[in-house]
Amino acid sequence: MSISSKLNSFWEYANPKKFLATTERVLPVFWILSAAFLAVGLIWGFFFTPDDYRQGSTVKIIYLHVPAALMAINAWLMMLLTSLIWLVRRHHVSALAARAAAPVGAIMTIIALVTGAIWGQPMWGTWWEWDPRLTSFLILFLFYLGYMALWEAIDNPDTAADLTSVLCLVGSVFALLSRYAVNFWNQGLHQGASVMRAGAITGSDTTEKVSNVFFFPLLVCMIGFVLLFIALVLYRTGTEIRARRVNALLARERVGS
Amino acid sequence: MIALLLRDLKLALRAGGGFGLGLAFFLIVTVMVPFSVGPESTLLSTIAPGVLWLGALLACLLSLDRLLALDWEDGSLDLLATAPLPLEAVVTIKALAHWITTGLPLVLAAPILGVLLNLSPSGYAALVTSLLLGTPALSVIGTFGAALTVGLKRGGLLLSLLVLPLYVPTLIFGSEAARRGALGMDISTPLLMLAGITAACVALLPFASAAVLRVNLR
Amino acid sequence: MTLTVSDLAIARGGVPVLEGVGFELQPGKALIVRGPNGVGKTTLLRTLAGLQPPLWGTITGGDETIAYAGHSDGIKPTLSVSENLKFWASVFGAKGIDAALQAFALTDLVERHAGNLSAGQKRRLGLSRLLVTERPIWVLDEPTVSLDVSAVQMFADTVRSHLSTGGSALIATHIDLGLDGDVLDVGPYKAKPKSLDDFDEGFL
Numbered sequence: 001m002s003i004s005s006k007l008n009s010f011w012e013y014a015n016p017k018k019f020l021a022t023t024e025r026v027l028p029v030f031w032i033l034s035a036a037f038l039a040v041g042l043i044w045g046f047f048f049t050p051d052d053y054r055q056g057s058t059v060k061i062i063y064l065h066v067p068a069a070l071m072a073i074n075a076w077l078m079m080l081l082t083s084l085i086w087l088v089r090r091h092h093v094s095a096l097a098a099r100a101a102a103p104v105g106a107i108m109t110i111i112a113l114v115t116g117a118i119w120g121q122p123m124w125g126t127w128w129e130w131d132p133r134l135t136s137f138l139i140l141f142l143f144y145l146g147y148m149a150l151w152e153a154i155d156n157p158d159t160a161a162d163l164t165s166v167l168c169l170v171g172s173v174f175a176l177l178s179r180y181a182v183n184f185w186n187q188g189l190h191q192g193a194s195v196m197r198a199g200a201i202t203g204s205d206t207t208e209k210v211s212n213v214f215f216f217p218l219l220v221c222m223i224g225f226v227l228l229f230i231a232l233v234l235y236r237t238g239t240e241i242r243a244r245r246v247n248a249l250l251a252r253e254r255v256g257s
Numbered sequence: 258m259i260a261l262l263l264r265d266l267k268l269a270l271r272a273g274g275g276f277g278l279g280l281a282f283f284l285i286v287t288v289m290v291p292f293s294v295g296p297e298s299t300l301l302s303t304i305a306p307g308v309l310w311l312g313a314l315l316a317c318l319l320s321l322d323r324l325l326a327l328d329w330e331d332g333s334l335d336l337l338a339t340a341p342l343p344l345e346a347v348v349t350i351k352a353l354a355h356w357i358t359t360g361l362p363l364v365l366a367a368p369i370l371g372v373l374l375n376l377s378p379s380g381y382a383a384l385v386t387s388l389l390l391g392t393p394a395l396s397v398i399g400t401f402g403a404a405l406t407v408g409l410k411r412g413g414l415l416l417s418l419l420v421l422p423l424y425v426p427t428l429i430f431g432s433e434a435a436r437r438g439a440l441g442m443d444i445s446t447p448l449l450m451l452a453g454i455t456a457a458c459v460a461l462l463p464f465a466s467a468a469v470l471r472v473n474l475r
Numbered sequence: 476m477t478l479t480v481s482d483l484a485i486a487r488g489g490v491p492v493l494e495g496v497g498f499e500l501q502p503g504k505a506l507i508v509r510g511p512n513g514v515g516k517t518t519l520l521r522t523l524a525g526l527q528p529p530l531w532g533t534i535t536g537g538d539e540t541i542a543y544a545g546h547s548d549g550i551k552p553t554l555s556v557s558e559n560l561k562f563w564a565s566v567f568g569a570k571g572i573d574a575a576l577q578a579f580a581l582t583d584l585v586e587r588h589a590g591n592l593s594a595g596q597k598r599r600l601g602l603s604r605l606l607v608t609e610r611p612i613w614v615l616d617e618p619t620v621s622l623d624v625s626a627v628q629m630f631a632d633t634v635r636s637h638l639s640t641g642g643s644a645l646i647a648t649h650i651d652l653g654l655d656g657d658v659l660d661v662g663p664y665k666a667k668p669k670s671l672d673d674f675d676e677g678f679l
Binding site: 259260261264267268271328330331332333335336337338339340341342474475 | 521524525526527528539541542543545546547548549550551553554558561562563565566567568604
């Protein structure tokens with residue numbers, strides 16, 4: 001198969017009908033897999049890992065905190081990508097997928113913030129600390145709020161898709177800027193993002209390493225969250241497509257009569 | 258383009274144009290601060306740079322919903338969009354007019370209000386410089402928000418929700434410069450960052466504003 | 476400048492309203508657009524003026540040549556009549572506003588604030604703007620709303636003199652202006668709903 005025909009077959013899923021038919025088939029797989037991964041990862045993480053010598057059992061909230069934070073950012077990146085696809089190729093499914101991902105991303109951000117606060121309480125002695133990482137997530141949450149509010153406020157679906165896409169693009173730049181601004185503003189107490197660095201896992205570049213005992217269940221949890229996110233977004237996109245179709249049929253009815 | 262700028266300035270100055278409302282709001286917010294945190298002069302002096310920056314930012318925000326909405330309601334925007342002027346120029350001029358009628362008076366009033374909040378003597382230059390560099394970004398970002406919400410009934414609250422997160426970097430660097438100035442520290446780093454943000458906003462955001470305005474006009 | 480439109484399809488609020496619209500508007504001619512309320516006349520005119528993109532079809536000769544006047548006149552109540560008109564004249568690069576003031580009998584009102592004008596006077600001010608755009612093709616949406624009989628006559632004379640100097644006009648109106656030109660009834664171009672067997676990018 002040549003590259004162009006592969007690409008063509010990929011864009012075929014931008015047809016709402018094809019998208020619905022396909023997602024209906026694959027969705028059960030994603031639901032079951034994400035449930036399995038989450039169950040294994042969380043049970044393994046909570047009951048079969050030792051307490052941290054410094055943080056005690058508090059550390060176990062990492063199995064919710066880190067995957068949620070990961071998805072909070074990746075959901076926004078996915079919205080950015082689908083918004084770009086909408087602006088360039090005008091595939092309605094892409095715009096609706098961005099709309100469907102926003103509330104999921106916002107909830108992930110809330111989970112990351114709340115678990116962060118619960119983790120931070122015994123560590124820092126306070127529920128909330130204006131630590132740069134937490135603050136960035138709070139700002140990201142505000143961006144999610146604005147994005148969702150704009151979708152809700154506009155009646156015409158194409159106008160709403162265009163405006164929210166531009167907001168997502170501009171918002172991404174400003175979210176990144178805010179991240180650096182916040183770092184500049186407060187150096188912070190947060191432990192570095194020690195999961196994703198190879199050096200951190202082997203412990204070669206820092207003493208704050210996440211040891212393998214914690215890492216493998218965490219990895220399982222992260223995969224579970226990714227699968228859950230995909231399942232939720234596909235499911236919600238299907239709902240959005242059906243809602244669009246209902247509205248289109250109603251509009252057709254009004255014009256026809 | 259000059260004609261549009263002059264018209265907008267004239268409209269702002271005439272009756273009902275709302276010129277000075279932002280300034281009055283800035284004054285009132287500043288006066289309310291000691292009532293809420295107490296009259297202790299050392300505390301006021303500590304928080305003065307941040308409060309003045311926040312007050313200026315809110316005063317700016319307050320006048321944004323009129324920025325494009327009036328021209329939208331009376332059909333001027335439709336006519337401007339069909340005029341030989343590119344829409345990018347229209348939104349830039351609109352932002353400039355907003356800055357001259359709202360941002361610039363705030364910059365000039367800030368030192369006077371600084372006296373009320375017991376701002377330390379070394380802080381005045383930094384406060385004025387940071388506001389002078391930062392308020393144009395507030396106007397340009399606000400124009401983008403106004404263009405996003407121009408077609409909406411009750412767009413005002415949504416406008417604040419959309420624009421305030423976009424104001425975060427400007428506020429952080431601006432008030433940081435003012436705060437460091439008040440403490441007698443070096444302010445060049447935040448000031449340079451602030452200037453960079455303003456320059457990038459002025460250069461790039463009008464394209465986004467014009468794009469969303471076109472979407473809203475159709 | 477000839478305005479040529481072929482196979483134009485337009486949508487309002489995402490729903491197709493007219494399709495297959497085609498006509499040619501030559502210099503010196505007027506075209507009266509008719510059709511029942513809600514059929515899409517305003518949408519058609521806004522599309523021609525470049526305010527919204529067509530679903531498909533082509534419009535040639537409409538770039539920077541069209542002066543559009545919609546339902547609202549873009550008049551600022553706190554500016555005087557001459558200030559309002561001078562602003563549009565300088566935006567469009569026109570030389571003076573005297574001819575425009577005379578054509579619509581606004582000379583006595585120049586110093587009056589536009590907010591104190593009657594609805595008909597405002598409309599005359601809005602229409603006089605067309606003369607300072609110095610553009611050949613006028614696209615007018617219900618221009619005679621709130622005009623009295625003599626003002627309608629004033630407007631018809633202005634359009635006639637515009638046509639005689641090589642301009643053209645496309646007017647959506649329900650009254651007879653006595654102009655030399657064709658009538659375009661958009662009723663037959665009403666978009667037919669597609670069959671419901673399948674649904675595609677348009678969700679229909």
